Amino acid sequence: MLSVNVSTIVMKFEKSEKRIRFSDIPELSASRAGEIKAFVLEKLSPEISTAEFDLSRTDFLDSGGLGFLISIHKSMSSRRGRCVIMSPSPIVRQVLELTRLHKVFDICDETTSGSATISRNRSEVAP
Amino acid sequence: MNCGTSIDCRILPDLHHVRESAANIHRHLIKLGYDPHQSREFEIILVEVLNNLVAHATRQKIHENIRLVVSCHRESVNAQIFDHSHGFIWNENPQLPGDDAESGRGLYLVHQLADSVQYFRNLEGNLLWIEKKLKPASPGESSGTDGTTPSATQLNINADSMDDSLPASGSEQDPDMNQEVLSALFGVIREISESRDSSPAVARRLLHRLCCLIESEWFMFFEVLPDRENFRLTASSIEEDRERIIENSFSLLVKQMLLSAHDHTWDEILRGEFPNEVFNNYLPSPYKWAHVCPVVIAGELFGVLTLGHRPSSGSIPPKHRRLIQIFSEFLAIQIQSRKAQESQIRSTVLKQELEIARNIQQALLPGKLPLDNYFEISVSCETAQKVGGDFFDIEHLSEGEFLIYIVDVMGKGIPAALFATICRTIFKYNKSHYRSPAHILSETNNYLFDDLCSVEMFITAQVLYLNAREKKAILANAGHPPLIIKSGNNPSVREVCPEGLPIGIYRDTFFEEQVIPLPANFDILMYTDGLTDTRDAENREYFGINGLKSWIGSNSDCHKAPHEVIRELKGFLRKFSTHNIQSDDQTIIAISERRTCPSPSS
Known part of the structure; x- marks a missing residue:
């Protein structure tokens, strides 16, 4: 896992064959969205089919941050890939639900045992 | 919990500074003992609103700081944001954009997260007033458990000035008084917007609220007629027969003042210091002790507000005069706005009637x-x-x-x-x-x-x-x-x-x-x-x-x-x-x- 400074934000990313996971993102805000987006897009090489955002430690999400997530979601969809939000923190989940975007994103809740539940549109469940 | 605290700060018009300032306020609220999650919601509200102001600032004022006043109360926190944009029509019911839209959710979030949002436009600028109910932090969740609670030296709101130690009462900057005034104003705004009252009814509602606030006993509001030489009594709180006496006394006094000041116009006289003591001699019992205030909008005399007060209280104190001015201006704007609405309704009805008349006339012509x-x-x-x-x-x-x-x-x-x-x-x-x-x-x-x-x-x-x-x-x-x-x-x-x-x-x-x-x-x-x-x-x-x-x-x-x-x-x-x-x-x-x-x- 690599730890990278995006301007003043420190975030991590971990890449396996077709999957990349970004984690330790302290905030997704309008003021940081531009830098984070540039960083993430740079890492989304063509072979990547799943982009995961571990938002368990993200304690701030505003409409600018939502715009960033949607742009990545669109980018992944255009290459037939997926954008998954992992273990969103309570405030992130609340903002996603308030704006009804929890129906748009794949949201995966990892349990302590390591199993994961991906929900989308509240109906689709995958191991 | 440290209630009654007020933070008055100027925020640089930059998204990064907005974000940092809001984060500092969030930390401060936790320090004061508010629920961290709700404080975070309040932080999101502030960021959304302030970002919006930064994005829509006018070119001339793009570098001006944004003034933010956060007042903390026992069960709520409110923010007053002084808007230096052109002002806008506040959408009471914003809708979400399409799922793939990358923007357009900010004000929706504000409405969802805040308990009350009011946009107040007046001549001195625009003011966005936001209230959010905040409960105290649950035990074990108080300051420090968030992991972000700053030390006293860290609590440095990113702004030119910050004052969280304003006195509880006394000065014109009295936060409780401001809070009271704003609550009163917004209460009336809410009532007015929900009602279909005519402009005199709106005036009565607003002036009753003002009287309660400044402990005035009665009011009369005279509106300048289009001929700009006469008044009309628009709203009053006193009996009709006494109304006439006071109205006549007022007209008589104004005429006398005009006669004795040849080189002054009617408008100039009323804008100047009104001889309240002389006027008081004209007033019938028990309506003594009036204070007459000109209401000037966009440089034009709009009307005259007469407020009665207790003889024991002496003249109206300066801090109340300021309140009277704010309410009067707001009243004038409301009356103008109501009239414009009424005129628009009349015009719409007339257009519909004309359309009917046109159809009838067309039908009478040989088809x-x-x-x-x-x-x-x-x-x-x-x-x-x-x-x-x-x-x-x-x-x-x-x-x-x-x-x-x-x-x-x-x-x-x-x-x-x-x-x-x-x-x-x-x-x-x-x-x-x-x-x-x-x-x-x-x-x-x-x-x-x-x-x-x-x-x-x-x-x-x-x-x-x-x-x-x-x-x-x-x-x-x-x-x-x-x-x-x-x-x-x-x-x-x-x-x-x-x-x-x-x-x-x-x-x-x-x-x-x-x-x-x-x-x-x-x-x-x-x-x-x-x-x-x-x-x-x-x-x-x-x-x-x-x-x-x-x-x-x-x-x-x-x-x-x-x-x-x-x-x-x-x-x-x-x-x-x-x-x-x-x-x-x-x-x-x-x-x-x-x-x-x-x-x-x-």
């Missing part, structure tokens, strides 16, 4: 022109406004026999349309006298003379009887422009205008009848003066009767069907009067001897 083996007739009738004073009717009496009226009621719009409709009924009633157009005009004059005289209006009309077998027409005229006739074999164009004054000028007036032999291949044109009064592009020259005759003469080489004559004539007039809007109703009736077999499509 489909009769087909006849001897004559071809075509008509164009255009009104300058929704409804007009021109009308025509074509009675097909028998094959080759017509009675045609063309009428122009003086003026335009609804009054003209009303008389046009009455006139049409009278003509219809007299159509049995078709062989005598003069008789029809005479009867119409008899019926309408008194009514037209009482409103100082008149009507011009022309009635034409056409008979193909007898190859003649009979024409009578009531002050109407001449009928134009042209023989197909003769290029000369002739005016026919039998003697007759307009209807409504004299009670027993004479209408001449003129018999016109119908030559072979004739063309006849009947019209209202809207045609000949058309002005040229420079607005200097009328088309005139000579212009019309000249146009018909120059188009005499070929025998055109009446609808072609009208189309070409109107095309010519459009070019003649380029850029000029049609200012009068315009009706044209073209009649010719039939040269082709009649077909339903014609």
